[in-house]
Amino acid sequence: MSSPRDVVITGIGLVSSLGEGPDAHWQKLAQPGLQPVLEAARFAPYTVHPLPEIDWNLQIAKRGDQRQMETWQRLGTYAAGLALDDAGIKGNDELCATMDMVVAAGGGERDEAVDAAILAASESRNDRDVLLNEKLTTELRPTLFLAQLSNLLAGNISIVHKVTGSSRTFMGEEGAGVAAVETAAARIRSGQSTHILVGGAFQTEHSDMLLGYELAGYLHRGPWKPVWQRQGTEGGGVVTGSGGAFLVLEQREHATDRGRKIYAELGPVVSGRARRPRGELDAEIAALLKQVASPNGKLLALSGASGAHTATSAEKAALDANPAIAARGFSTLTGHMKEAQFPFAVALAALAVDRKAAYPVFDAAAETPFEGVPAAVLATAIGYHQFEGMALVNAA
Amino acid sequence: MANLNDHMGRPIVAVTGIGVVTSLGVGKADNWAALTSGKSGIHPITRFPIDQLNTRISGMVDFLPSSSKGASPLTYELAELAGFEAVTEAGLDSSNFGGPLFLASPPVELDWAERFSLYNSDKDKDDTAAERLLRVARSLKELDIFETTQFGSIADRLADRLGTRGLPITLSTACASGATAIQLGVEAIRRGECDRALSIGADGSATAEALIRFSLLSALSTHNDIPEKASKPFSRDRDGFVLAEGSGALVLESLEAALARGATILGVLGGCGEKADDFHRTRSKPDASPAIAAVRAALADAGLSEDEIDYVNAHGTSTPENDKMEHLALSTVFGERIGSMPVSSNKSMIGHTLSAAGAVEAAFSLMTMRESVIPPTINYDNPDPAIVLDVVPNKKRNAEVRTVLSNSFGFGGQNTCLVMAREPV
Numbered sequence: 144m145s146s147p148r149d150v151v152i153t154g155i156g157l158v159s160s161l162g163e164g165p166d167a168h169w170q171k172l173a174q175p176g177l178q179p180v181l182e183a184a185r186f187a188p189y190t191v192h193p194l195p196e197i198d199w200n201l202q203i204a205k206r207g208d209q210r211q212m213e214t215w216q217r218l219g220t221y222a223a224g225l226a227l228d229d230a231g232i233k234g235n236d237e238l239c240a241t242m243d244m245v246v247a248a249g250g251g252e253r254d255e256a257v258d259a260a261i262l263a264a265s266e267s268r269n270d271r272d273v274l275l276n277e278k279l280t281t282e283l284r285p286t287l288f289l290a291q292l293s294n295l296l297a298g299n300i301s302i303v304h305k306v307t308g309s310s311r312t313f314m315g316e317e318g319a320g321v322a323a324v325e326t327a328a329a330r331i332r333s334g335q336s337t338h339i340l341v342g343g344a345f346q347t348e349h350s351d352m353l354l355g356y357e358l359a360g361y362l363h364r365g366p367w368k369p370v371w372q373r374q375g376t377e378g379g380g381v382v383t384g385s386g387g388a389f390l391v392l393e394q395r396e397h398a399t400d401r402g403r404k405i406y407a408e409l410g411p412v413v414s415g416r417a418r419r420p421r422g423e424l425d426a427e428i429a430a431l432l433k434q435v436a437s438p439n440g441k442l443l444a445l446s447g448a449s450g451a452h453t454a455t456s457a458e459k460a461a462l463d464a465n466p467a468i469a470a471r472g473f474s475t476l477t478g479h480m481k482e483a484q485f486p487f488a489v490a491l492a493a494l495a496v497d498r499k500a501a502y503p504v505f506d507a508a509a510e511t512p513f514e515g516v517p518a519a520v521l522a523t524a525i526g527y528h529q530f531e532g533m534a535l536v537n538a539a
Numbered sequence: 540m541a542n543l544n545d546h547m548g549r550p551i552v553a554v555t556g557i558g559v560v561t562s563l564g565v566g567k568a569d570n571w572a573a574l575t576s577g578k579s580g581i582h583p584i585t586r587f588p589i590d591q592l593n594t595r596i597s598g599m600v601d602f603l604p605s606s607s608k609g610a611s612p613l614t615y616e617l618a619e620l621a622g623f624e625a626v627t628e629a630g631l632d633s634s635n636f637g638g639p640l641f642l643a644s645p646p647v648e649l650d651w652a653e654r655f656s657l658y659n660s661d662k663d664k665d666d667t668a669a670e671r672l673l674r675v676a677r678s679l680k681e682l683d684i685f686e687t688t689q690f691g692s693i694a695d696r697l698a699d700r701l702g703t704r705g706l707p708i709t710l711s712t713a714c715a716s717g718a719t720a721i722q723l724g725v726e727a728i729r730r731g732e733c734d735r736a737l738s739i740g741a742d743g744s745a746t747a748e749a750l751i752r753f754s755l756l757s758a759l760s761t762h763n764d765i766p767e768k769a770s771k772p773f774s775r776d777r778d779g780f781v782l783a784e785g786s787g788a789l790v791l792e793s794l795e796a797a798l799a800r801g802a803t804i805l806g807v808l809g810g811c812g813e814k815a816d817d818f819h820r821t822r823s824k825p826d827a828s829p830a831i832a833a834v835r836a837a838l839a840d841a842g843l844s845e846d847e848i849d850y851v852n853a854h855g856t857s858t859p860e861n862d863k864m865e866h867l868a869l870s871t872v873f874g875e876r877i878g879s880m881p882v883s884s885n886k887s888m889i890g891h892t893l894s895a896a897g898a899v900e901a902a903f904s905l906m907t908m909r910e911s912v913i914p915p916t917i918n919y920d921n922p923d924p925a926i927v928l929d930v931v932p933n934k935k936r937n938a939e940v941r942t943v944l945s946n947s948f949g950f951g952g953q954n955t956c957l958v959m960a961r962e963p964v
Contacts, residue, residue: 189673211820244815248711249690250646259668262658271655275747276591285755289820289950293646293690294711298951301817307829310815310953311719314646315691315709322708326723333730350669354649357676358685378677414706416698529695530706 147396150328150409151539152493154230154391156222156342159477159487160192160384164225169494172476175503179476181367182348188364189357191347192384192478197221202228203303213252213290214385216299219344222387223300226340230391231403239305243336244297245327246312247319247343247482251291253351257282296344306340317447318414318530319343320485325412325532327392337397342389343482356381361451361527370450370472371459371509380450381527384478388487407493410519410535411435417531424454427531428461435535436468436521443501443513444470444521445491447484451527458525459509468521469513475505485532488522492536495520542963543795545809546842549729551963552809555802556631556790558624558739559902560617561889562598562783566624571906574914575935579767579888581781587747594759596766598783598890599745606743609650611687613743615696617786617895618642622701622739625788630802631735635702638735641723642694642709643716645744645894649688657684693741703737713949714854715813716740717787717897718957722811724791734796740898741786750782756821758858770891771918772855772884773862773926780856783890787898789905794963806905807960809942810841816952823864829954830868834944837956838872843942845873848880848958850913850938852904852945855884856891865946866926881938883931887917897947901957904943908961913938 155165160180162171171177182193199217202224203209209217227233232242261278265271289295294312301307313319313326323341330336346352356362356379364378373380398405413434417427436442444462448455462470473491480487495501501513522534545551559566562580563573573580581598586607589595600606605616626633657675658668666674679685686692694707712719717740724736753759760779762769770781789808797804814836816829823830838845854865870877885903892899907913912935919932945957 250648253648255669258654262654262668262672265655265659266662270588271651272588272747273590275651276588276751279748279751280591280754283751283755285752286820288752288756291646292711292713292950294713294949294951294953295820297815298820298953301815301952302820305817307815307817307952309813310712310951311723312711313708314644314711315694315707316689318691318706319709322706325706326708329730329732330726335726335730350673351649354669354672354676355688357673358649358679358688359682360677360679362677416695416706418699526691528689529691532706 145395148332148334149395150331150392151395151398152390152406152409153393153398153403154226155406155490155493156225156229156389157490158218158222159386160195161476162195165494169498172502177476186353189353189362190367190382193348194385208303211286211289212299215251215344215346216290216296218346218387219296220299220303222342222344223340223389224304226389226391227304232391233304241308242306243309243339244300244306245323245339245341246297247323248293248296248312248314249482250293252349253291254287255350315530316481317484317524317526319482321414321524321530321532324485324489324534325414328409328412331392331394338391338393340389341392342486344387345385345480345483347383347385363450369475369506369509370448371506373450374452374456380452380455382450382478384480386477386480386483388483388490390486390490405539407496407539408537410537412534414532424457428457428525431531431533432461435533440467441513442468442521443495443517444468444523445488446470446472447488447524448472448474449479449527450474454525454527469511471502471505471510473505485524488524489534489536492520492522496536496538551794551807552725552728553792553794553797553804554789554806554808554905555792555797555804556625556629557805557902557905558621558788559899560600560620561785561892561899562600563889565620574888574903575912577915577917577933579917581766581769581890583766593761594750594754595763596769596781597745598781600743600784609652609687610645610744610746611647611693614644614741615693617743618693618697618739618741619700621741621786621788622697622737625790626701629790633701636737637704638733638737639705639727640694640698640703640707641720641736641738642697642707643720643740643894643898644693644709645742646711647688647690653684711894712953712955713951714893715897715947715949715953715955716894717899718947718955720898721789721808721901721957722955725808725811728791728793735790735792737790738898739786739788740895742892742894743784745782745784753782760857768918770857770887772857772887772916773923773928773930774919775921775923777857777859777862780858781890783892785889785892785895785899787895787902789901806908807963809960810837810958812836812840813955816954821950822860827864827868830864830948831871833954833956834868834872837958841958843958846876847942848944849940849942850907851880851882852900852943853882853884854946854948855886857886861948862926866928878927879929881913881931882928883913883916885914897955900945904945904959908940908943911937911939913940
């Protein structure tokens, strides 16, 4: 039963190593046996899924705006523009000025050359705090700070795309993406908002972005393997990817009144914080699964599993325990996109619902085929280190 | 029987616990005593060397065990102290709060001390700095350093410590963050998702690099000679904000739930308003229209008209641009009345606590109403003739204050305003 206050998805903006836009992603991902785009040399021993070629001008018209950002903010601003275009909102001043925004963000890129110079000098100096002052006061580019600030991805989206109803930035890895989608949906359902831009981006091709995982040994090393097949291999199991995912969520009535195409309805969105050191993760995943999905027949699941050994094996076990679930670990083909992971999962789920077809297996050894039309699709993001979330995406 | 719903039929949101830490001290009592006596917490920087720095003063919190341990540990300690004080005052179990947590905190990065120590722990290989850091990183046996780089870890630890419910939300809306944390709590209660929420703003990120970054943007005061005089909001010779640290926490509770358990009502969070600015990354639209829209949205949300606001707790950063823009916004919304309305800036005494500011200043706004005392704007010796405001100059004022507007504006076009009331209306 549809209701006027349902949350529906009317715009999708995607960028990953596979390309850009919902159509390109659908066409690629619908190909059986698609091979991932990998970059194994540049950050060896780590493999990453690199950004595709992007013409930033298509979504960020002013060169001056592009110069104020580093790649992470450009990527997010670009993906947000794709979603706004897709929803028919871009350039509509009235809709943009009343549009709310929740961005899931980490931080932007540091200046690697400045950092490296400071570290090199630190080998021969004991007054490292003084060294820092000397180098940072003279070598930091003043505007780089703005390219690093978490909330300036949203700030740039406001400047470039004129989304100004409200602007909030959530931080906290995959959990930020989960909370952003969950909060946005709750605001629409309760009548606190009519249309919201929600999503995130992750730019992994920078050593600090890899360091954020590797300080706990989370990254996979050695030859690449699909996300479900990294247990017992060298390293921690995570292969990262650059990408971004933004969604336009809209109150059903708002979308139908302006005659927009609806991809899918966003059903329940749930989140959790298992106290993992106490062994709560298995039970938490099972509880979330029970809250969102009581499948009648087979259920397609777009899993955001990162490959991190403990979290991924817990999720795999929970999904496998329900023979009705056919999981697709999309990180096999895109890499792990941190804050963007959950919005990406929801977007891929919405695409499958919209196209009335399931994705073929992304990993023939670990995934099972899905026949027929998926009326509802599960999206998951079990954090590589902390926080969990799921959503059910239903036919429009 | 009190009315439990507001003018829009939503649950009224009461405040039942307040916590605060600033450079003036730990806890409400010490802070309030200092604030109302016009005392400044701004002092010379001692945490790191000041060689080469144009700004050598700050409102850092230098008296906590974590003060010298880096941004993440200090931000956590600040948040925990304020959160604990608030939950305890509310009469709730401080290890089992039982509602969601909304944390405003600064973006985190690997601290330089850790960067240096990782890099220099393995000098023998011929590799780049980035390669070396990654190689050393993956052999670490402890998670301590890793967790300082995870944006969700401070909230995760707080959730463990205070027993909050569910996935904690960590947010940043730059210098409006603290106000946004409160807004998220208010919205969750209004949606009926919870009876209570804990909103905390905490910022312990005044590192050398942070100071230098703001300094390179010409945002900071360089009046180093008399530190306590450097922050002078609305003065003609104001020359930037003073970087500071602190935390503020509110226990928000539906009035119904608060009354049902016999809690003391410390105030009411009546309205929240926000509006993003698309003008520039650091500058506000010259006509102040986004700030004006945010103030008006907060008033509308609270169901109050302009003449029902008794006092404005200003953003008042002491930067040339903010104070001018804020004056324009306030005079546009409140008209001629603004000249006779008290408008003061806590930042004259505590500096700009960044991610914490909105929460710290909401805490002080609530105390202003409860105590019927308006903290002054100190260092107001040289008024800006273009900004005609009653800034409550230099000395506290006794006054009945039934309602407060608290403003928070930040880089990235962030504008968030809160309207608070002493009593449920």
